[in-house]
Amino acid sequence: MRDETRMLLESMGRLFEDHCTKAVADAAEAGTFPTALWQAVSDSGVPLGGVIDSGVEWSDLYAVLRIAGRYGAPVPLAETILAGWLASSAGFSVDEQAMTVGPVRAGETLRLERDGNGWRLFGRASRLPWGRDAGRIALIATDPDGRSMVVFGDGVEGARLSTGESNMAGEPRDTYEFGGLGLSGNEVAPAAPGIDQAALYRRGALARAMMMAGAMERALDTAVNYAQERKQFGRPISKFQAVQQNLAVMAGQVAAAGAAADAGVEALSIDDPAKQEFLVAIAKTRVGDAATLASEIAHQVHGAIGFTKDYSLQLSTRRLWSWRDEFGGESEWAAKVGAYVCAGGADALWPTLTDS
Amino acid sequence: MLQQAFRFDPVELPQAAQALRKEVRAFLDENRDSLGNRRDYDQAFSKKMAEHGWVGMTWPKQYGGHERTAFERYVVIEEMLAAGAPVGFHWTADRQSGPNILRYGTDEQKAHFLPRIVRGELSFCIGMSEPDSGSDLAGTRTRAVKVDGGFRINGSKLWTSNAHRADYMILFCKMADAGQDEVDRHAGATQFLVDLKNSPGIEIRPVINLLGEHHFNQLFLTDLFVPDSRLFGDIGNGWRQVSSELAFERSGPDRFLVLFKLLTEMVRVAGTNPDRATAAALGRLVAQLATLRRMSLSIAGMLQEGLQPLNEAAVTKDLGTRYEQDLPVIARQLFPAEPDLAAVDTYVSMLARGIGNAPRLSIQGGTREILRGIIARGLGLR
Structure with a gap:
C-alpha cells in the first residue's frame, strides 16, 4: 500500500470512528442528517475524489468506502463520488454539496426529448439514495439519438414522489417521477465516451460491495468481542467449539468478501466493458453471498441481544441486508457471470479466469 | 481502529x-x-x-x-x-x-x-497420520530410539498416499525417551527421511478407497534402521517443521481445482445461452472460484516474501473444499443424471468423480474442523 493511501485510510478511519456514534446513526435514521459528519467528510476532499482529474485514485476512494461501510456512516459518500464523476465527465462543475445519482436500478431508463433550446425529461428513477438530503442530482438519460446524456441541476425537486421511503437500514431512498420535466440547455450535456448507465451501475455495485466488505469486518469484530465477553455455563461462549467453528466460517466469508471486492475495484482499469462487467459481477455476487452467511452467523453468536435496536450489531447487519440488493442483488449479477462464461463456451472457461 | x-x-x-x-x-x-x-x-x-x-x-x-x-x-x-x-x-x-x-x-x-x-x-510421500493419530499428530505412537550410527524406529503409518510407489517418505514420529509432557504435547517430535525402496523393516499394504483406487497405504515399521545422516531437522523439532509445511500444503490451487473439470462440463451442458436461473447458479460457482484463486495467489505472494500465512492458508482450504463439495450438489440440481464413473458422457463421469471424491476433500491436508479451529485461534478465540 502506498504511504499516501495508508495515511488517507488512517485519517478517514479516525474521522468515522469519532463521528459515527450510535447516537448519530439513530438520529440519522430518525430523519436528522448528520451535518457535522458530512462537513468533516467534505473537508477531507474524498466526496469530490470522483471528479475527473481530481488526482485521487479510484482504488483509494473505494478503500475509503470500505471504511465508511465499516462504520455505517449515514451519508451519501458513494453517491456524491459517483455523481461528481458523472457530472464532471460531461463538463459540469461540481461543488461540495451532498449529491445523489441515478438511475440505480438496471431496469429503469430515463429519456430526454428536445424542447426548443432545452429538454424534457421522462421516466422514473426509484429509490435514489439520500435524494431528500442531496443538494444536487446527477442523472444519466438517453436522448432521441440513443446517446447517453448527463442531467445535472437542482431543478428536479418537484419530481420527487414521496419522502419517507428508506432501505432496511433506515437510509433514505427517494423515488422520482419525471413526466416531461423542463430542463434548460445548460442542465444537459453528453456523457464522455465509455460512460453510460451500465458504467454507473457497475461503479455503484462496486461501491456497495466495498461497503459490505467493511460492514462485515465490523460485524465480525463485534461478534468476536461479544463471544469473549458473554459468559454462559460458567465460561465465555468463545470457549465452546460450536461457537468457534461458526465464527471461523464467518471469518472465511469476510475474508473472501474483502478479496472479491478488491478484485472488482481492480477491474475498473479494464477497458473492455463486457470483461469489466464480468469481474464486477463476480465481486458483487461473492460479496453478497458472503453477507448473507456472515450476518446470519453474527446474529447466531449474539443470541437475543443482537436482535435489539439498542445493540449495535444491527447497524451492520441491516446495512448488509440492504446493500446486497442495491445496484443489483446476487442473482442478477451471478446470472451475468454465468451468461458471460457460457457465451464463451466450456473450453474458454479456464482462459477467461486466468487471462488478465 | x-x-x-x-x-x-x-x-x-x-x-x-x-x-x-x-x-x-x-x-x-x-x-x-x-x-x-x-x-x-x-x-x-x-x-x-x-x-x-x-x-x-x-x-x-x-x-x-x-x-x-x-x-x-x-x-x-x-x-x-x-x-x-x-x-x-x-x-x-x-x-x-x-x-x-x-x-x-x-x-x-x-x-x-x-x-x-x-x-x-x-518421489516423496508424507508419513504423518497413524491408526490412532489423524488430526491429533501429538498422539503419534511411532517411536524412534537412538542406536549406534542411527535410529531404530517402530510403529505404523496410515493413509499414506503413494507410499507404494514413492522413493522417500518424510516420517513424523517421537523419540522413545520423550515421555509424556503435559505442557508440550509435541515434545520429542522428530522427522526422518526414510528410503522406502531400500530399507528392510518396512511393509506396505494397500488400503483401497471407496472408488476402488489404490492411493492410500498402511505402513508397518519394524526395527526400521535410519542412519544419522537421514535424521531430518532437529530432534524434538518435528512439530514446528511439520507446521511450516502446512502453509504450502493448504493454500495452493490443488485445494479448489480438483473438480475443475466438472465445472467445465457443467458449462458445456448449459450451452451458450442458458436460462437465467442456470446462468446464476453457474455464475455463483465461478464467482467463488475466481475469489478462491485470488486468495490463493495472495498467499503465494506471502510465501514469496518468506512469510508463513498459516491462518490464511486454513481459510483458503476451508473455503476451497466447501466450494468443491458444493459442485456436484449443484450439478445434480441443474443437470440431473445418474452418476457413472465409466460413462462415455464426460459430464456424467465427472459428476460421479465429483460425488465420489467430495468426502475426502475436507479431510485430507487437515480436516475442516481442525482448520476452523486454527482460524478460531487466529481470531483470538482459543
Whole structure:
C-alpha cells in the first residue's frame, strides 16, 4: 500500500470512528442528517475524489468506502463520488454539496426529448439514495439519438414522489417521477465516451460491495468481542467449539468478501466493458453471498441481544441486508457471470479466469 | 481502529508469469494424450516437466532449482491442475518435501535430494497420520530410539498416499525417551527421511478407497534402521517443521481445482445461452472460484516474501473444499443424471468423480474442523 493511501485510510478511519456514534446513526435514521459528519467528510476532499482529474485514485476512494461501510456512516459518500464523476465527465462543475445519482436500478431508463433550446425529461428513477438530503442530482438519460446524456441541476425537486421511503437500514431512498420535466440547455450535456448507465451501475455495485466488505469486518469484530465477553455455563461462549467453528466460517466469508471486492475495484482499469462487467459481477455476487452467511452467523453468536435496536450489531447487519440488493442483488449479477462464461463456451472457461 | 482478521493483500501476476502461461499451455497441447485420465502418477510426464524446468522452480540454482518466483510456479501448477495433468509423481516433493528440506535439511541432504527431485527422479510421500493419530499428530505412537550410527524406529503409518510407489517418505514420529509432557504435547517430535525402496523393516499394504483406487497405504515399521545422516531437522523439532509445511500444503490451487473439470462440463451442458436461473447458479460457482484463486495467489505472494500465512492458508482450504463439495450438489440440481464413473458422457463421469471424491476433500491436508479451529485461534478465540 502506498504511504499516501495508508495515511488517507488512517485519517478517514479516525474521522468515522469519532463521528459515527450510535447516537448519530439513530438520529440519522430518525430523519436528522448528520451535518457535522458530512462537513468533516467534505473537508477531507474524498466526496469530490470522483471528479475527473481530481488526482485521487479510484482504488483509494473505494478503500475509503470500505471504511465508511465499516462504520455505517449515514451519508451519501458513494453517491456524491459517483455523481461528481458523472457530472464532471460531461463538463459540469461540481461543488461540495451532498449529491445523489441515478438511475440505480438496471431496469429503469430515463429519456430526454428536445424542447426548443432545452429538454424534457421522462421516466422514473426509484429509490435514489439520500435524494431528500442531496443538494444536487446527477442523472444519466438517453436522448432521441440513443446517446447517453448527463442531467445535472437542482431543478428536479418537484419530481420527487414521496419522502419517507428508506432501505432496511433506515437510509433514505427517494423515488422520482419525471413526466416531461423542463430542463434548460445548460442542465444537459453528453456523457464522455465509455460512460453510460451500465458504467454507473457497475461503479455503484462496486461501491456497495466495498461497503459490505467493511460492514462485515465490523460485524465480525463485534461478534468476536461479544463471544469473549458473554459468559454462559460458567465460561465465555468463545470457549465452546460450536461457537468457534461458526465464527471461523464467518471469518472465511469476510475474508473472501474483502478479496472479491478488491478484485472488482481492480477491474475498473479494464477497458473492455463486457470483461469489466464480468469481474464486477463476480465481486458483487461473492460479496453478497458472503453477507448473507456472515450476518446470519453474527446474529447466531449474539443470541437475543443482537436482535435489539439498542445493540449495535444491527447497524451492520441491516446495512448488509440492504446493500446486497442495491445496484443489483446476487442473482442478477451471478446470472451475468454465468451468461458471460457460457457465451464463451466450456473450453474458454479456464482462459477467461486466468487471462488478465 | 478495527483490524482485519486475516491478510489477503492484492497481488498481480507479473508479466513473466503470464508469458510462462503460454509456454505451459503449448506444452499441455503437445501432451494432450496424458491429460484428464484417471491415472495421476506418471514419472515420464514429471520428467518432461522437469526438462522444462517446472519442478523445483523456486529453489536455488545451487541445488538444481531454477530460482523462479512463487507466481511463476503458481501459474505452472494451476495450468497443470486445470488440465488434469498427471503430476502425482513429483507433486508432494515439489510442494512441500523439497521446500522443507531446503529449510531444515543438512547441506548433504540438500545436495543429495533436491537436484534429484528437480530432475524428476525422486518421489516423496508424507508419513504423518497413524491408526490412532489423524488430526491429533501429538498422539503419534511411532517411536524412534537412538542406536549406534542411527535410529531404530517402530510403529505404523496410515493413509499414506503413494507410499507404494514413492522413493522417500518424510516420517513424523517421537523419540522413545520423550515421555509424556503435559505442557508440550509435541515434545520429542522428530522427522526422518526414510528410503522406502531400500530399507528392510518396512511393509506396505494397500488400503483401497471407496472408488476402488489404490492411493492410500498402511505402513508397518519394524526395527526400521535410519542412519544419522537421514535424521531430518532437529530432534524434538518435528512439530514446528511439520507446521511450516502446512502453509504450502493448504493454500495452493490443488485445494479448489480438483473438480475443475466438472465445472467445465457443467458449462458445456448449459450451452451458450442458458436460462437465467442456470446462468446464476453457474455464475455463483465461478464467482467463488475466481475469489478462491485470488486468495490463493495472495498467499503465494506471502510465501514469496518468506512469510508463513498459516491462518490464511486454513481459510483458503476451508473455503476451497466447501466450494468443491458444493459442485456436484449443484450439478445434480441443474443437470440431473445418474452418476457413472465409466460413462462415455464426460459430464456424467465427472459428476460421479465429483460425488465420489467430495468426502475426502475436507479431510485430507487437515480436516475442516481442525482448520476452523486454527482460524478460531487466529481470531483470538482459543
